[in-house]
Each structure stands twice: as structure tokens, then as C-alpha cells.
Amino acid sequence: RRENMKARVLIVIILQIGISTQQWCGHQPSWTRRQFETPYKFDPNNPHPGVDKTREVEIILHDKTLTYTVNDRLSSNSSTGLNLQTGIFTAPIKKNGYLVTLTAQLVNSNAGTQVFSYAQVFILKNGNLESLQNYLLVEMGKVGDLRVEVNMDKGDTLQVFVGHHVESKRIGSDRYDGFNLESVRFCIF
Numbered sequence: 001r002r003e004n005m006k007a008r009v010l011i012v013i014i015l016q017i018g019i020s021t022q023q024w025c026g027h028q029p030s031w032t033r034r035q036f037e038t039p040y041k042f043d044p045n046n047p048h049p050g051v052d053k054t055r056e057v058e059i060i061l062h063d064k065t066l067t068y069t070v071n072d073r074l075s076s077n078s079s080t081g082l083n084l085q086t087g088i089f090t091a092p093i094k095k096n097g098y099l100v101t102l103t104a105q106l107v108n109s110n111a112g113t114q115v116f117s118y119a120q121v122f123i124l125k126n127g128n129l130e131s132l133q134n135y136l137l138v139e140m141g142k143v144g145d146l147r148v149e150v151n152m153d154k155g156d157t158l159q160v161f162v163g164h165h166v167e168s169k170r171i172g173s174d175r176y177d178g179f180n181l182e183s184v185r186f187c188i189f
Contacts, residue, residue: 023189024082024089026068031162031181066121066160066184082188088159089188091152099189102146102160106138109178115171116140117179120163123148126156138181160186 067087082089091098106119123134123146131148138144150158168177 022081022092023187025185025187026082026084026087027186028066028068028184029182031066031165031184064162066162066186068186082186086159088157089186091154091156091158094153096151098150098152098158100146100148100150100158101187101189102136102144102185104136104138104144104184105142105182106140106144106165107178107180107182108140109180113176115169115176117166117169119144119165119181121146121181121184122161122163123150124159124161125150125152127159140179143183158188160184 065087068082068084081092100123102121102123104119104121106117108115108117117140119138121136121138121144122129123136124130125134129135133148134146136144136146152158162181165179165181167179168175169179170176
């Protein structure tokens with residue numbers, strides 16, 4: 001009986017170590033309107049996106065949960081964790097102190113222009129912004145970096161929410177495309 005109890009304790013310890021060392025990462029190479037629109041088809045009567053001066057509105061990519069196209073090779077393979085299609089991480093266990101990192105950059109493909117933009121990115125817990133420490137301002141030409149520790153119960157969720165981001169700006173009669181939120185990496189340890 002005593003040996004059986006020791007074996008059970010050892011199994012529980014091994015499982016706890018295995019669960020506590022899990023990590024999940026998602027990568028979004030480029031957050032663009034192409035993810036929300038049908039693919040561009042050539043039309044000789046309609047200029048290519050990026051030189052179209054007839055469109056009156058900015059391309060808006062905000063108020064959306066970021067999704068991921070690439071599963072980082074360091075991520076744990078489990079049925080719980082980070083869902084790449086929804087962009088939502090679900091905590092597999094209760095843990096005080098999940099370490100969360102978020103990095104991103106905003107690229108301006110309009111070389112030589114003085115047109116600037118920015119993006120606001122938030123880490124939401126269970127769909128809510130719980131602290132201003134979970135806010136990241138991504139400025140052009142700089143890598144935005146956010147590191148926080150989050151206490152979570154089993155089943156709690158985290159998601160990266162893009163608050164403000166435009167891919168296109170209009171100044172006078174000119175339209176500038178290419179303010180892409182790129183190289184976004186979201187990791188939970």
C-alpha cells in the first residue's frame with residue numbers, strides 16, 4: 001500500500017512538472033485586410049490596391065481578435081492551449097503566474113514618405129482588459145514589446161485584441177497603403 005501511494009505521488013509530481021513547463025506560441029507574419037476580404041482579382045477597369053485613389057475610406061483592421069497563421073515550433077502539443085484559428089488561449093490548469101509575452105512591429109511600405117501610423121494592441125483576459133499593463137502601443141519603426149504575469153484559473157482565456165490599426169491612410173487626394181502590423185508573436189509560459 002505504501003509503495004502504491006509513493007508511486008501515485010511520483011506520478012502526480014511528474015504530471016505537474018510536465019504541465020508547468022508547457023508553453024504555447026502563435027505567430028502572425030502580417031495582419032492585413034487580405035485575411036478579411038476575398039482575394040484580389042485583376043480587373044483592368046479597377047486599379048490595383050495601393051494605387052486606387054477612388055476608395056474614400058481607410059482600410060480598418062481594428063476591433064478584432066488577432067489570429068495566427070503559424071504555430072511556433074516551441075509550442076506544446078495538447079488539446080488545450082492556444083487555438084490558432086480563434087486566437088484564444090485557454091488555460092489548461094489553474095496557475096498563479098503564467099508568463100505572457102507579446103511582440104509586434106508596424107511596417108510602412110511607403111518608403112520616402114512622411115506618413116505615420118500606429119497600432120493599439122491589448123491582452124484581454126476572459127474578454128476584458130484587466131490592467132493597463134496589458135496594453136501595447138506599436139509605433140512605426142520600433143518593435144513593441146509587452147511582458148506580463150497573469151494569474152489564471154483552469155478554463156480562463158487570453159486573447160490579443162487589436163484596438164486600432166489602419167492599413168491605409170488618405171491624405172488629400174492621395175492614398176497610402178501598407179501600414180502592416182507584422183511579426184506578431186504571442187507566447188504563454
